[in-house]
Amino acid sequence: MPSLEKARIISNSKQYHNLYIMEIEAPQTVKECKPGQFLHIRSNPGLDPLLRRPLSLYDVDKEAAKISLLYKVVGKGTALLADMLPGENLDIMGPLGRGFSLPESAKKCLLVGGGVGMAPLLYLARELRRGGSELLVLYGVGNEKELLALERLEAIGSQVQIATIDGSRGLKGPLIPPLFSEILSAEHIEFIYSCGPESMMKLWQEWARINHISGEVSLEEYMACGVGACLGCARKAKPDNEFYVKICQDGPVFRLDELELE
Amino acid sequence: MPSLEKARIISNSKQYHNLYIMEIEAPQTVKECKPGQFLHIRSNPGLDPLLRRPLSLYDVDKEAAKISLLYKVVGKGTALLADMLPGENLDIMGPLGRGFSLPESAKKCLLVGGGVGMAPLLYLARELRRGGSELLVLYGVGNEKELLALERLEAIGSQVQIATIDGSRGLKGPLIPPLFSEILSAEHIEFIYSCGPESMMKLWQEWARINHISGEVSLEEYMACGVGACLGCARKAKPDNEFYVKICQDGPVFRLDELELE
């Protein structure tokens, strides 16, 4: 059962440019967390900005009751988050949403994370490894300094392949299937998980379709309530559908076969 | 000429309960400062609260380009101020308003400050002393811990008499003339300055009238522009006047004979 909690901030620091990692202690919330879910966070006690902001569970340590968040400062809410100090309380609501499904038996999984899109994939990777799955992670960023999750990914024993736009590390170029065709042709992937810009995920959806691989992706939309009460975060899963899905409740994770990405 | 300046915060700390002193470095603004004037301060870059907040010049050190502010946290704006850290910038506009008039030759002056009403009187005291005036300061607070200006007042050589509501120091009771009748009867006061709750100042106005002493007081009103442009901070100097004065421009300091206090 999700809950409202005032979580104590353990650390909150800039990693590179506008990328931050915050660690919080959330004994109540942590118990319920599953990969792919999100917390709905109030970034300030005032009225500007007014609404909560959704952030994925980046990493979760149930024993230590710790949750980590990886976030990019893009506007008012995230800027206020970045100003918060250890010891302060963070007003969180969660975990919310439908997370990633974990395979019943160990599988060979491909994780494709672009930029902060890696946020929900690290905790997923951790849980997949715990279940014995083997992981190939494709991690695409602009510059190597943005590879914040790399160390943790390697520590849990995933094979990580990197693409940077500026070529500072790994392959040079955007995180799209052709760049990795050689690597991928050598692997027998059974399931794909992805999060990042939708246009990127669309290419991976196409790749998965051609290779008859099932998978899941995590989507984003502006949110108000976060629990399916306001019908604000609506989008059509497929353009021809008559009705809309709610990202906060029906997602943020969807099966690739449910979606037509844009 | 007043200016807009981003002043660097040198220190900002709680003195007691909800009372704070902030020191800022404001090389541009400091040059123009006169006792009784105020700074119009933006407490946050966001939109809540939206408007600037007026705070008196508590202390001014022109050589060091330092201005001190004494403030009480009463709402959103002052609460945000209290959260600011040394090294951050404070958006100030000022100095604004008509300050206290300084006597042409040295006088025996009575300063009556209630609570944070002492804020504009310390710098006034400093300037009066510099001009050779002798000062009797009546300083009224709830509890002795609120006597934040006491040390500085004594350091510049003013005679200070204290009244506390709880009797923790000095006379016990509110800062009203009868409490000090003995002390006052022994003095030959030539001018009175006061700032504090209006009901208190009204009693001192009456006392001054009876004793044929001229004086000045500092008033408060909600402000928007701070410069006479919005006509928001209006009040009638005397109830029978047809027109209104503007606290920000015609004041905040007024001569006792201009006013009928409430």
Place this chain on the structure above:
Amino acid sequence: MDLTVNLGGIKLKNPVAVASGTFGYGLEYADFIEPEKIGAVIVKGTTLHPRPGNPGPRIYETPAGMLNAIGLENPGIEVFLREYLPRLRERQVTVIANIAGNSIEEYALMASLLQGQEGIAGIELNISCPNVKQGGIQFGTDPETVRQVVAAVKKETSLPVIPKLSPNVTDIVAIALAAADGGADALSMINTLGGMAININLKKPVLGNIFGGLSGPAIKPVALKMIYQVYREVDLPILGGGGIVNHIDALEFFMAGATAVSIGTGNFVNPCLALELLEGIKKYMQEQGFSSIQELVGIAHA
């Protein structure tokens, strides 16, 4: 301390309701707050037939407020009665239905479908939804039409009927008087203000529907004024809301003339607000020596 109120025939255990469209069908927030403890849950606006709603983006944050253009997405009144109402009834939630029609007949038909349904305490008439293109807004801006809609609904039901007024009018008092004339048992005010936002990168309106309804603290002063005006001129209890996010806001509404208050956007900020706010109200009443919430209603008019 007496916190019960009578809202045009609806007995509320406390005077804090949650507003239509912001609390789903009453159970979405059940992990965070017990809906049966809330004064009343006004459920999502229901139409006769299912509606898919508007294309996204449907919501957008604005200074101290938000725009929404949901477009009355809902599964239709039959599904509401069959699937949602029983669960609310089971939990003994005080439910006020909210209906929106495309014609006077549709309003009347929906009212007749609600009549006799156990577990519905009253009907709020959404005659002011700015996001529905056919029907909706026009009903709320013409006094005579308001009178007719209310009268038609009243004919079909014995439930208390509460028209929800649009603030997007020149003369709110005229509309309120017309609603009273039609037989309204109480008034709900205010619905959202019409508004929009533009995305300067895309150089086009943010919302899929172009226009949306503005809610949240930004509109509180407008809501208070309209309620204050209507309280003076119209002899009906008012369910007041618009921008309430804490107990001080709520107290302003009572003092302006609201018999009960509703929380909309505030639920998104704090899903426990309805009950937390009640505690704040109680504390204020205690400190100020009020023994019944009714003593506060309209006190600012003295």
Place this chain on the structure above:
Amino acid sequence: MDLTVNLGGIKLKNPVAVASGTFGYGLEYADFIEPEKIGAVIVKGTTLHPRPGNPGPRIYETPAGMLNAIGLENPGIEVFLREYLPRLRERQVTVIANIAGNSIEEYALMASLLQGQEGIAGIELNISCPNVKQGGIQFGTDPETVRQVVAAVKKETSLPVIPKLSPNVTDIVAIALAAADGGADALSMINTLGGMAININLKKPVLGNIFGGLSGPAIKPVALKMIYQVYREVDLPILGGGGIVNHIDALEFFMAGATAVSIGTGNFVNPCLALELLEGIKKYMQEQGFSSIQELVGIAHA
């Protein structure tokens, strides 16, 4: 880059004006910003006779906005012409006068007093001040009266006439069309929304006047919608404002259909805003490859 605009016959050096009542008589802020660099300074609303204004409190902060009930305090049009205008003329400030009358005749008389006065670029007609009890608000809410006021003023002056529309109406387009019919050269929109606040300790309205006008970022979505609607239906340039506090806000207004923008409450937050915002606009235009501000006007309608 071309930042000049033609606002119904008024040539502005840049499209950013400061709004009436928020910038005094143009010189109060002169220590902080050079008024002659601002696109236009719309001076404090002037009446035929001096007015003391409303009792205090006159202003109150609300979420992302503020209420004001100044009550048109001003020394009367003669004092304005004799004492303030010469100083503005000397500094070559682009001045738009703002007048409010108690009758159609008063508006016409004031227009005739302004006619031929050197240093006045145009006249804004305040037909929408919600704080003046006799006259004021009623003019702005009835289309036919709006048409008559504008026509009467136009008859007395060759200066461009810009009625300032009240948002407190059911149908802003009808009002705008009536103003166009009366011969308006441009439209100014929007004035403040009616609002109020209550002091829960005193248990009475905060403002001395009870009601006030709501301005600031809170009302921006409402302003944008009305401007967007009027731009579609009425063939007049629009001076748009309501809640602008940065260049992104201003760009939204241009894209919705404003030919120029006005800053009101924003001046209180940052007295240099009018010129700082202009820099932001220039930067945006550069980055996006616009060479004239006019290319932006109404672009969100595409």
